[in-house]
Amino acid sequence: MMGCSLLVSLLLLAQSPDTAALQGSVADPSGRPLAGVAVAVAGTTAGATTDARGRFRIPGITGRQTLNLRYIGYAACDTTIDCRTAMPPLRFTLRESAFGVDEIVVTGSRTPRALKDTPVITRVITAAEIRQTAPQSLIDVLQAELPGLEFSRTEGVVNSLSFQGLGANYLLVLVDGERLAGETTRSNPDFNRIDIDNIERIEVIRGAMSTLYGSGAVAGVINIITRGASKPFEAGVNAQYDSEGEQKYGFNVGTRLRKFTSYTTGLLRLKSAYTLHDRKPQTYYYEDGSIATPDSTLSSIEIEGYRNFTFEEKLGYRFSDRLQATAKGSFYQHERFNAGMVGDLMHDLYRDWNALLRAVYTPGSANRLEASYNYDNYTKYNKYLKLGETERNYRNLIHNAKLLFSSEAWRNNTLVVGAEILSERLETYQFADSSHGATTVSVYVQDDYKVGRRLSFQGGLRMDHHSEYGFHLNPKLSAMAKSGAWIFRAGYAAGFRAPALKELYTSWDHQGMFELIGNRGLKPEKSHNISASAEFFRPRINASVSGYYNKIYDKISTLWNTAGDTSYYANTSNASTAGIDVNVRARVLRHITLKGGYSYVRDRQMLRGRNTSSTRPHTATVRIEYAFRIGRSPFTAGLGGRILSGVDLYTLDTGRDMLYRIRYPAYSIWKLNCSGQLPRGIRINVGVDNLFNYRPDNITFNAGITRGTTFFASLSVSLGELCKKTK
Numbered sequence: 237m238m239g240c241s242l243l244v245s246l247l248l249l250a251q252s253p254d255t256a257a258l259q260g261s262v263a264d265p266s267g268r269p270l271a272g273v274a275v276a277v278a279g280t281t282a283g284a285t286t287d288a289r290g291r292f293r294i295p296g297i298t299g300r301q302t303l304n305l306r307y308i309g310y311a312a313c314d315t316t317i318d319c320r321t322a323m324p325p326l327r328f329t330l331r332e333s334a335f336g337v338d339e340i341v342v343t344g345s346r347t348p349r350a351l352k353d354t355p356v357i358t359r360v361i362t363a364a365e366i367r368q369t370a371p372q373s374l375i376d377v378l379q380a381e382l383p384g385l386e387f388s389r390t391e392g393v394v395n396s397l398s399f400q401g402l403g404a405n406y407l408l409v410l411v412d413g414e415r416l417a418g419e420t421t422r423s424n425p426d427f428n429r430i431d432i433d434n435i436e437r438i439e440v441i442r443g444a445m446s447t448l449y450g451s452g453a454v455a456g457v458i459n460i461i462t463r464g465a466s467k468p469f470e471a472g473v474n475a476q477y478d479s480e481g482e483q484k485y486g487f488n489v490g491t492r493l494r495k496f497t498s499y500t501t502g503l504l505r506l507k508s509a510y511t512l513h514d515r516k517p518q519t520y521y522y523e524d525g526s527i528a529t530p531d532s533t534l535s536s537i538e539i540e541g542y543r544n545f546t547f548e549e550k551l552g553y554r555f556s557d558r559l560q561a562t563a564k565g566s567f568y569q570h571e572r573f574n575a576g577m578v579g580d581l582m583h584d585l586y587r588d589w590n591a592l593l594r595a596v597y598t599p600g601s602a603n604r605l606e607a608s609y610n611y612d613n614y615t616k617y618n619k620y621l622k623l624g625e626t627e628r629n630y631r632n633l634i635h636n637a638k639l640l641f642s643s644e645a646w647r648n649n650t651l652v653v654g655a656e657i658l659s660e661r662l663e664t665y666q667f668a669d670s671s672h673g674a675t676t677v678s679v680y681v682q683d684d685y686k687v688g689r690r691l692s693f694q695g696g697l698r699m700d701h702h703s704e705y706g707f708h709l710n711p712k713l714s715a716m717a718k719s720g721a722w723i724f725r726a727g728y729a730a731g732f733r734a735p736a737l738k739e740l741y742t743s744w745d746h747q748g749m750f751e752l753i754g755n756r757g758l759k760p761e762k763s764h765n766i767s768a769s770a771e772f773f774r775p776r777i778n779a780s781v782s783g784y785y786n787k788i789y790d791k792i793s794t795l796w797n798t799a800g801d802t803s804y805y806a807n808t809s810n811a812s813t814a815g816i817d818v819n820v821r822a823r824v825l826r827h828i829t830l831k832g833g834y835s836y837v838r839d840r841q842m843l844r845g846r847n848t849s850s851t852r853p854h855t856a857t858v859r860i861e862y863a864f865r866i867g868r869s870p871f872t873a874g875l876g877g878r879i880l881s882g883v884d885l886y887t888l889d890t891g892r893d894m895l896y897r898i899r900y901p902a903y904s905i906w907k908l909n910c911s912g913q914l915p916r917g918i919r920i921n922v923g924v925d926n927l928f929n930y931r932p933d934n935i936t937f938n939a940g941i942t943r944g945t946t947f948f949a950s951l952s953v954s955l956g957e958l959c960k961k962t963k
Contacts, residue, residue: 260326278302384835401813401839406455418614444729444765447712454731465490474952497552509541538574666744731763854881871912917957
């Protein structure tokens with residue numbers, strides 16, 4: 237029995253009529269019940285999650301079984317019971333462990349592995365952490381949890397992502413390990429597609445992962461793992477509303493039988509458009525010392541409104557103990573509009589159809605074979621309200637087939653071998669000939685070799701064949717050493733990014749104002765990444781510090797001609813980014829948890845001796861939580877903040893042939909909230925966002941746009957718990 241104690245009550249009373257059911261409860265060492273503990277029957281699809289009183293029930297279980305208990309912040313518990321002699325209720329006690337040290341993750345190695353054994357530092361954001369802060373969207377989640385990541389706005393739309401000084405082209409976002417089609421105008425994936433109430437956890441890896449994931453994984457990988465059914469029957473509804481009128485309504489229905497699982501989710505989000513204005517004119521500072529203020533008129537920006545709907549169905553079937561299969565399908569529609577006259581005549585309409593098939597075959601305990609196929613069809617339309625018609629102006633279609641084999645059959649070795657085909661096609665009004673495509677065929681191999689219990693090495697090699705650019709090899713080598721409570725990691729990885737289709741083929745005239753031009757002569761980007769980290773684990777604290785250096789050759793950027801009327805893609809001079817990340821999570825006293833992160837980014841994009849990067853060099857996140865109880869109901873009060881340093885942005889004025897500087901000041905935004913788990917499956921969350929009423933003087937793409945303080949409230953109800961009979 238690992239990390240837990242089991243007390244089996246041998247009741248003198250007769251068992252309940254449902255004799256083929258496991259019933260019990262889970263508590264901490266002080267006897268307080270733990271809600272949300274995952275209880276699974278090993279080797280089956282059966283399982284349950286504890287309720288507010290720490291209780292669980294798993295029907296249809298007989299014979300000798302092994303139970304796996306998992307709960308964030310507590311040591312994993314694996315224990316074997318005999319259902320013929322152990323009479324319910326079973327009572328489990330979990331002991332505290334280092335934060336998430338036994339959490340199972342998959343992104344860093346493409347195989348299930350405990351967090352303490354992964355070759356790269358992996359930041360895990362759990363569903364419980366997401367629920368605590370009541371975010372409206374995935375963007376809210378990522379900004380609150382990841383220093384060094386920043387979203388900005390262009391034309392009132394959140395569509396510009398920076399991560400460790402690199403743009404969205406260098407950060408690979410996955411859902412259940414699969415790529416997403418479609419993008420916003422700044423190459424970001426459409427984050428509105430993600431239903432945050434359907435997230436089980438988010439795994440974040442900083443640093444190059446091109447060996448395992450190919451083009452686009454130079455800065456790192458964000459893998460969003462979605463939920464599945466954990467009970468014979470579960471259903472829930474949720475709603476959230478804030479004082480600005482932003483609304484969110486969702487539902488979920490699931491079942492987990494002996495061999496079959498089904499999980500259905502839906503989400504509706506609504507927001508009205510509005511206009512923000514500068515509080516004072518923007519000032520520009522030229523290199524010759526002159527100061528230019530355009531005029532006394534305050535600028536304004538229209539912030540998008542939207543109607544967003546997401547629906548997803550996930551099915552699973554266990555054919556045998558060795559073969560399991562899942563199928564997932566989803567539909568997404570996002571209707572976006574602004575507050576001006578155009579918003580009354582035409583809306584932007586986005587739709588996506590996604591299908592995923594996956595099968596996992598485990599011929600023995602040491603070997604695993606996985607095959608998958610992912611189809612994603614993302615489209616954009618102009619929706620003409622007066623005519624009642626739509627006109628398609630964009631479609632991105634991907635087909636991605638993968639085969640992955642992993643084995644631990646050789647002593648001290650974990651071998652991963654994979655092959656995949658990625659086919660992409662893009663149709664857009666910005667292409668002169670409307671449609672272009674590309675296909676990449678890849679094979680890769682990676683091996684983890686353990687030298688004793690404390691030292692391990694990992695080596696990998698990936699070969700890509702791009703239909704336009706031929707063969708490319710990306711090697712990777714890393715080492716991990718353990719010493720007491722410390723884990724040290726260091727590694728090198730090469731990266732490769734093929735030019736995107738829009739970078740190659742764009743040819744668009746924007747109403748005679750300016751042109752965007754692609755470049756068929758672009759060369760692929762190549763990069764080198766070096767990283768090192770130290771991580772410290774103790775039952776009440778987890779801390780890490782990591783450093784990295786990225787060197788990118790033949791970096792693809794957009795340049796303007798001297799007349800300022802044409803923007804074109806080109807391989808510019810080599811670029812580099814470097815930085816340091818610090819993360820700490822600690823339990824201070826018994827009921828207080830402190831989480832914080834800091835990121836320093838040194839991004840250099842030099843022009844005439846000046847840095848033109850808009851990346852803020854210093855960012856930090858902090859959150860303090862206090863856990864308490866009202867009766868038997870657990871509550872958590874939390875205060876969290878995001879702090880960003882100022883930055884000077886230099887831009888070339890082609891008319892005067894002179895650089896000018898804009899100062900974006902430092903700012904911080906704080907959120908105060910209180911959440912509670914009430915009896916009968918009811919959860920509430922109320923709070924204040926932008927607690928100190930921060931509002932920027934100038935509405936710019938890098939200003940942290942907000943209308944000011946917002947009040948919000950959310951409610952979720954587990955219908956299964958609500959309707960359950962009480963004894």
